[in-house]
Amino acid sequence: MQKLANKNYLEGLLSGDQSVIDEIYKNNFQPVLSFVRKNNGSYQDAEEVFQDALFQLIVRLKVRKFEITSTFEGYLFTVCKNLWRKELNKQKNRVRNTDVIELVIEENKHSSFILEQERWELFEEKINQLSDNCIKLLKDYFNKVSYDVIVKKFNYSSENVAFQRVFKCKKRLAELIKRDSKYQDLS
Amino acid sequence: MDEDIYKKIEAYLGGDMTSEEQKQFELMMSKDIELQKEVKLANEINHHLHEESWLSLEKSESKQAKNDIEDYIKSNEANEIKSKINLAGKRYKKSQYGLRRRLLIVSIAGVFVITLVSTVFFNQNSSTTNLYSKYYTENDLPSIVKRGSQNELLNKGIIAFKARKYEKAITFFEDYLKENNDPLLYSYIGISYLELDKTKEALSSFDKLLYSSSLDKSKALWYKSLLYLKMNDTVELKKTLSNIISDSTNFNYNKAKELLLVGD
Numbered sequence A: 001m002q003k004l005a006n007k008n009y010l011e012g013l014l015s016g017d018q019s020v021i022d023e024i025y026k027n028n029f030q031p032v033l034s035f036v037r038k039n040n041g042s043y044q045d046a047e048e049v050f051q052d053a054l055f056q057l058i059v060r061l062k063v064r065k066f067e068i069t070s071t072f073e074g075y076l077f078t079v080c081k082n083l084w085r086k087e088l089n090k091q092k093n094r095v096r097n098t099d100v101i102e103l104v105i106e107e108n109k110h111s112s113f114i115l116e117q118e119r120w121e122l123f124e125e126k127i128n129q130l131s132d133n134c135i136k137l138l139k140d141y142f143n144k145v146s147y148d149v150i151v152k153k154f155n156y157s158s159e160n161v162a163f164q165r166v167f168k169c170k171k172r173l174a175e176l177i178k179r180d181s182k183y184q185d186l187s
Numbered sequence B: 001m002d003e004d005i006y007k008k009i010e011a012y013l014g015g016d017m018t019s020e021e022q023k024q025f026e027l028m029m030s031k032d033i034e035l036q037k038e039v040k041l042a043n044e045i046n047h048h049l050h051e052e053s054w055l056s057l058e059k060s061e062s063k064q065a066k067n068d069i070e071d072y073i074k075s076n077e078a079n080e081i082k083s084k085i086n087l088a089g090k091r092y093k094k095s096q097y098g099l100r101r102r103l104l105i106v107s108i109a110g111v112f113v114i115t116l117v118s119t120v121f122f123n124q125n126s127s128t129t130n131l132y133s134k135y136y137t138e139n140d141l142p143s144i145v146k147r148g149s150q151n152e153l154l155n156k157g158i159i160a161f162k163a164r165k166y167e168k169a170i171t172f173f174e175d176y177l178k179e180n181n182d183p184l185l186y187s188y189i190g191i192s193y194l195e196l197d198k199t200k201e202a203l204s205s206f207d208k209l210l211y212s213s214s215l216d217k218s219k220a221l222w223y224k225s226l227l228y229l230k231m232n233d234t235v236e237l238k239k240t241l242s243n244i245i246s247d248s249t250n251f252n253y254n255k256a257k258e259l260l261l262v263g264d
Helices: A002-015 A016-040 A043-063 A071-098 A106-127 A134-143 A147-154 A159-181 A181-186 B003-013 B021-029 B033-049 B063-074 B075-137 B154-160 B166-177 B185-195 B201-209 B219-231 B234-245 B253-263
Strands: none
Touching: A002 A016, A002 A043, A002 A071, A016 A043, A016 B075, A043 A071, A043 A106, A043 A181, A043 B063, A071 A106, A106 A159, A106 A181, A106 B033, A106 B063, A134 A147, A134 B033, A147 A159, A159 B003, A159 B033, A181 B021, B003 B021, B003 B033, B021 B033, B063 B075, B063 B166, B075 B219, B075 B253, B154 B166, B154 B185, B166 B185, B185 B201, B185 B219, B201 B219, B219 B234, B219 B253, B234 B253
């Protein structure tokens, strides 16, 4: 069923079927709008993110060997979240280097993000091959949860043990990524 | 790579090195492609795991893939799809605007209807039900029985009237009137019709009393006032009440005055 629904959407999108695009908009835009608004964005920002995500999806289908493995809705929302994440980072950097005005050509904006999104998907795929404990540990560690909290939460005997675990999990993740030929293509 | 190198990579990426250590590490990297790759991957993983950050692609990366993508983006096909997506966005926005407008209209209409209903209800409450029941009293009706009537039809009519069986009461009274002349009875008939919401018949009954030779004919004006009160006909009500207060000997002169003030 899921594959069939995805197929209908994808085929409609590829052929530029107006009713399909309208339906995609109707069923998927609202959550994106809520997310962007919650994260300091406007309706216009949400609209840009949503339309870029749809357009880039078509480009990926046409040019890259690509298949949606989750639901269509799940895929679209994730891409929109990442597009907005990138935009917020860009805004942060712009504040830091006010004199550097970056001129980004439209094509370049899409091509860069498509490849970054591909890298993101590859990393996610590899993270999900780690143990649950590793996943939780890495996410806590990289999202600035302090060592003492991690030590207590994961029942480690010391901060040094916690660091060793983080280190091992990250090394394992790096190996999984390096071994994948997709990563070589993206580098 | 040994653990020591990984620790150095983390320290380098985390900005935990002194400027001297940093210089040394960068020198080491410049001579070691494998180390460069390790640092790059470690950096990518760090950014990936950090929920708020996003690592942009470097210009030198994935050149071929970028070119392929950009070639397609420049094509007519891609441009057409892009404008179709854009149009869908406009249609969506318009439909949302329309929806919001419709919702607004519906809610305004809702408020309007509620106001209207409550106004009408309120008016009915104040000028009809409340005032009518406040001013209508059976005691105002002429006491026919007291006058010592022994007529069966009349007695039955009075009993039915007091039991609020108005249709029966009307029949008895009308049968009685076929053989007797008693214009005051029209007040009972009129009130019975009024209670049955037959205002036209009620009015005609009161008029029969009003245009009779009865000494109590001014009572008809009062009953007519009650009728207009119940009908919420303020214009006729005021006219009738004014008629009553034109002569202080008229029945319920003071009440009429009072009601006129309430009406104002």
